[in-house]
Amino acid sequence: MFTSRPTLQGTFGMVSSTHWLASQSAMAVLEEGGNAYDAAVAAGFVLHVVEPHLNGPAGEVPIILAPAGGEVRVLCGQGVAPAGATIEHYRGLGLELVPGTGPLAAAVPGAFDAWMLLLRDHGTKSLADVLKYAIGYAEDGHAPVERVGETVETVRALFEGEWLSSAEVYLPGGKAPRAGELLRNPALAATWKRLLTEVSGAGNRVAEIEAAREVWRSGFIAEALVRQAGRPTMDTSGQRHTGTLTAEDLASWSASYEPPVTYDWNGWTLCKAGPWSQGPVLLQQLALLPSQLPPYGSAEYVHLLIEGCKLAMADREAWYGDAAEVPVQALLSEEYNAGRRALVGDTASYELRPGSPGGRVPRLSAHARAVAANEPGFDALGFDVLGVGEPTVAKSPPPPVPGEPDVAEDGGTRGDTCHLDVVDRWGNMVAATPSGGWLQSNPVVPELGFPLGTRLQMTWLDEGLPNSLTPGRRPRTTLTPSLALRDGVPVMAFGTPGGDQQDQWQLHFFLAVALRPHVRGGLDLQGAIDAPNWHNDSFPGSFYPRGMRPGSVTVEYRMPSGVVGELRRRGHEVLVGDAWSEGRLCAVARDPETGVLSAAANPRGMQGYAVGR
Numbered sequence: 001m002f003t004s005r006p007t008l009q010g011t012f013g014m015v016s017s018t019h020w021l022a023s024q025s026a027m028a029v030l031e032e033g034g035n036a037y038d039a040a041v042a043a044g045f046v047l048h049v050v051e052p053h054l055n056g057p058a059g060e061v062p063i064i065l066a067p068a069g070g071e072v073r074v075l076c077g078q079g080v081a082p083a084g085a086t087i088e089h090y091r092g093l094g095l096e097l098v099p100g101t102g103p104l105a106a107a108v109p110g111a112f113d114a115w116m117l118l119l120r121d122h123g124t125k126s127l128a129d130v131l132k133y134a135i136g137y138a139e140d141g142h143a144p145v146e147r148v149g150e151t152v153e154t155v156r157a158l159f160e161g162e163w164l165s166s167a168e169v170y171l172p173g174g175k176a177p178r179a180g181e182l183l184r185n186p187a188l189a190a191t192w193k194r195l196l197t198e199v200s201g202a203g204n205r206v207a208e209i210e211a212a213r214e215v216w217r218s219g220f221i222a223e224a225l226v227r228q229a230g231r232p233t234m235d236t237s238g239q240r241h242t243g244t245l246t247a248e249d250l251a252s253w254s255a256s257y258e259p260p261v262t263y264d265w266n267g268w269t270l271c272k273a274g275p276w277s278q279g280p281v282l283l284q285q286l287a288l289l290p291s292q293l294p295p296y297g298s299a300e301y302v303h304l305l306i307e308g309c310k311l312a313m314a315d316r317e318a319w320y321g322d323a324a325e326v327p328v329q330a331l332l333s334e335e336y337n338a339g340r341r342a343l344v345g346d347t348a349s350y351e352l353r354p355g356s357p358g359g360r361v362p363r364l365s366a367h368a369r370a371v372a373a374n375e376p377g378f379d380a381l382g383f384d385v386l387g388v389g390e391p392t393v394a395k396s397p398p399p400p401v402p403g404e405p406d407v408a409e410d411g412g413t414r415g416d417t418c419h420l421d422v423v424d425r426w427g428n429m430v431a432a433t434p435s436g437g438w439l440q441s442n443p444v445v446p447e448l449g450f451p452l453g454t455r456l457q458m459t460w461l462d463e464g465l466p467n468s469l470t471p472g473r474r475p476r477t478t479l480t481p482s483l484a485l486r487d488g489v490p491v492m493a494f495g496t497p498g499g500d501q502q503d504q505w506q507l508h509f510f511l512a513v514a515l516r517p518h519v520r521g522g523l524d525l526q527g528a529i530d531a532p533n534w535h536n537d538s539f540p541g542s543f544y545p546r547g548m549r550p551g552s553v554t555v556e557y558r559m560p561s562g563v564v565g566e567l568r569r570r571g572h573e574v575l576v577g578d579a580w581s582e583g584r585l586c587a588v589a590r591d592p593e594t595g596v597l598s599a600a601a602n603p604r605g606m607q608g609y610a611v612g613r
Contacts, residue, residue: 003526003527004526005526005600005603006526007524007527007598008600008610008612009520009522009598010596010612011425011596011597011613012030012597012612012613013036013039013423013425013597013612014422014423014598014599014611014612015039015043015421015588015599015610015612016587016588016599016609016611017047017419017420017421017586018054018419018602018605018607019047019145019418019607019608021137021142022044022046022050023420023601023611024609024611025042025043025133026039026043026046026611027611027612028042029125029129029130030422030424034123034125034130035122035123035124035426035428036424036429037119037122037422037428037430038129038130039422039424040420040432041118041130042129042131043420044061044111044420045115045134046134046137047418048111048450049134050137050145052148052439054417054435054438054497055434055436056437056438056439056451057111058111058225058436058452058453059434059435059438059453059455060079060110060434060455060479061077061078061433061435062075062076062078062273062277062432062481063077063118064273064431064481064482064493065122065483066483066485066490067428068427069427071259072485073257073258073259074258074259074274075117075256075257076255076256076257076258076276077111077113077114077115077255078110078276078277078455078474078475079107079108079253079455080107080253080322080471080473080474081107081108081456081469081470081472081474082107082244082246082249082471083249083471083472084471085244085469085471086471087462087463087468090104091461095237095461096367096461097367097457098456098458098459098461098469099235099236099241099457099544100543100544100545101441101454102234102237102241103231103235103244104242104244104456105243105441105442105453105457106244106245106442106452106453106456107453107455107456107474107475108250108253109225109437111434111436113216113255114255116216117254117255117257118430126205126208127195127196127199127209127212128196135189138184138185138186138188138192139184139186139189141183143179143182144177144179145179145606145607147605148183149177149178151439152171152177152439162234163443164443165444165445165446166444166451168444168446169185169187170439187444188448190449191448194220195221198215198219198220199211217251218250222247222250223247224446225245225250225448225452226245226247226250227447228443228451229244229245230242233442233443236544258274260483261332262283263287263332265286265287265289268484268514269484269485270283271482271483271485273480274328275321275326276321277477277478278476278477278480278503278542279480279503280316281309281315282480282503282507284315284337285308285309285503286507287337288311288312288340288341289308290341293515296511296512296515297532299566302534302563303346303566303572306534306536306553306567306572307344307349309504310352311340313500313538314352314353314355315331315355315357316539317352317354317368317539318354318355318362318363319331319354319357319362319466321466321467321468321476322467322470323465323466323470324464324466327357327360330357331357336355336357339355340355346570347571348551348567348571348573349538349551350538350551350571351550352364352538352550363464363465365460365465365540365546366462367460367462367540368540368546416435416497417433417435417498417499417502419434419496419585421481421493421494421495421587422493422588423589423590425595425597427490427590427592427595430493431483432495433479433481433495433502435477436453436454436455437450437451441453455477456469456475457475457544458476458477458478476542477542478500478542479502480495480502480503480506481495482494482510484510486592490590491523491589491590491591491592492513492589492590493588493589494509494510494585494588495585495586496509496584496585499542500541501582504535504536505582505583506585508531508533509529509585509587512524512528512531513525513528521591522589522596525588525599525600528585529583529585529587529601532558532582533555533556533582533583534553534554534555534559534582535582536553536554537549537552537554538550538552551573552573552575553567553574553575554574554582555574555575555582556576556581556582557576557577557578564576580604582604583602583604584605585602586600587599588610599612
């Protein structure tokens with residue numbers, strides 16, 4: 001079948017990421033003898049530089065890794081709420097939701113420490129070896145993708161009037177970054193160079209990495225982050241607030257390992273992060289599938305997946321979080337899903353229907369709300385045209401500061417997050433979804449060249465919910481990389497940006513891989529990525545201001561008209577987007593019998609690339 005690009009195949013190493021410079025930097029590490037984990041760390045730091053509107057060092061990153069011959073593990077790079085981030089404190093400020101931007105929304109930064117643990121425990125290269133690519137692009141410059149400049153223009157007034165340190169980096173001489181012209185971030189380059197200088201006398205490779213972690217937690221980086229959190233900053237509430245992050249919060253937190261949540265389906269085992277992420281949503285969607293599926297790509301097939309997603313997302317809203325015990329096994333049990341499966345009818349549901357695993361009574365936040373189709377600011381393609389949150393939400397009048405990264409009004413790209421996958425010749429495999437700390441989230445820390453994150457906006461200010469704002473607990477994140485095993489052996493790592501859409505698009509991709517023919521003896525990764533995709537918004541969004549649109553389904557123009565017509569006949573509010581507008585998937589794979597490696601990347605957005613040999 002025709003695909004936008006070939007599925008790459010080789011035996012040495014494969015990388016796929018959402019930016020070609022990150023992919024090629026990771027490949028350079030492999031060429032220098034590094035393994036998949038060295039390569040992933042190098043790519044992660046390059047993504048901080050070349051996709052600053054989508055992620056940063058003070059954001060967060062969940063990582064799933066499968067060492068050759070070892071156990072699959074999740075490395076949690078999601079920081080917790082600071083000790084002072086209590087519901088009482090936020091309510092006392094007159095807030096009903098955590099702002100979408102500013103220091104009040106900042107969790108303890110998690111990405112940097114997670115990358116350091118990955119490098120320390122599973123890599124082979126020195127810190128200088130993996131940072132040199134990011135330092136080079138920050139110091140010498142890189143030609144930014146168009147979306148960086150477009151994003152900066154959306155916040156020009158804010159940068160010039162309020163966030164002056166951000167204007168210094170992203171509006172030098174009053175000009176936003178432009179494609180074909182070099183964009184530099186000398187402050188960020190100086191930060192990493194100073195870090196390397198301070199840890200250079202620590203001793204061996206591991207000692208240097210440990211010293212770098214201490215600099216981040218309690219050295220010059222920590223001091224600058226805490227100073228920034230204490231500066232009054234304009235946020236989406238329309239007010240200036242200071243944050244709650246302290247030196248003690250930074251010093252006491254560490255990234256950590258945990259076992260994945262898994263589900264077996266037709267000989268495959270899917271591995272995801274726990275319910276502090278939305279990862280189990282993909283597993284619940286699989287558990288809801290009947291034993292016999294309708295023909296792939298048919299209207300009945302798409303309808304079945306949409307309705308199953310609604311049920312899984314309703315459970316996410318009622319049961320997922322880090323502030324209470326989550327009944328994961330009950331949610332994935334056949335007994336529970338047999339009852340839930342029976343709720344899927346022939347027509348579209350407009351209800352939010354969380355279940356009662358083990359007889360428990362679900363609770364939802366009072367702020368879960370429906371956004372009317374004609375409400376000002378709701379874009380017909382399912383994107384927030386006012387820049388206040390992830391796709392699916394809107395607010396009128398426009399708030400003074402955007403929340404989740406803005407996206408193209410024509411649906412051409414979706415910006416919010418990055419993703420990378422690597423597999424090496426030894427069989428090591430890793431999937432990571434870095435996000436947060438983007439240039440629109442908080443002012444650039446002047447001394448460091450990057451901003452704080454805003455992940456606390458995903459928590460509720462209602463007491464007693466699994467995702468209630470709770471000191472020392474992780475906000476429930478949408479970030480959700482995937483790793484798949486076949487007959488117990490790791491064979492594929494994949495993921496995508498896209499906020500609440502991530503586990504919708506990943507399910508569609510995975511089923512396309514599992515149900516469609518293989519190519520050249522391997523998995524048809526590129527064909528599965530290229531297949532027409534879709535998403536629905538029939539559940540509360542995870543980003544400020546947390547809206548939803550019951551019954552809506554956004555499909556790509558390439559979806560057959562007969563399928564679109566049948567979905568509408570079934571009651572779905574179908575919105576037809578651009579031909580290539582849904583998803584930014586990346587994937588790598590390894591055939592355990594032959595050792596052949598494969599990779600593919602998404603053509604949507606025109607910046608994701610796979611490389612390998």
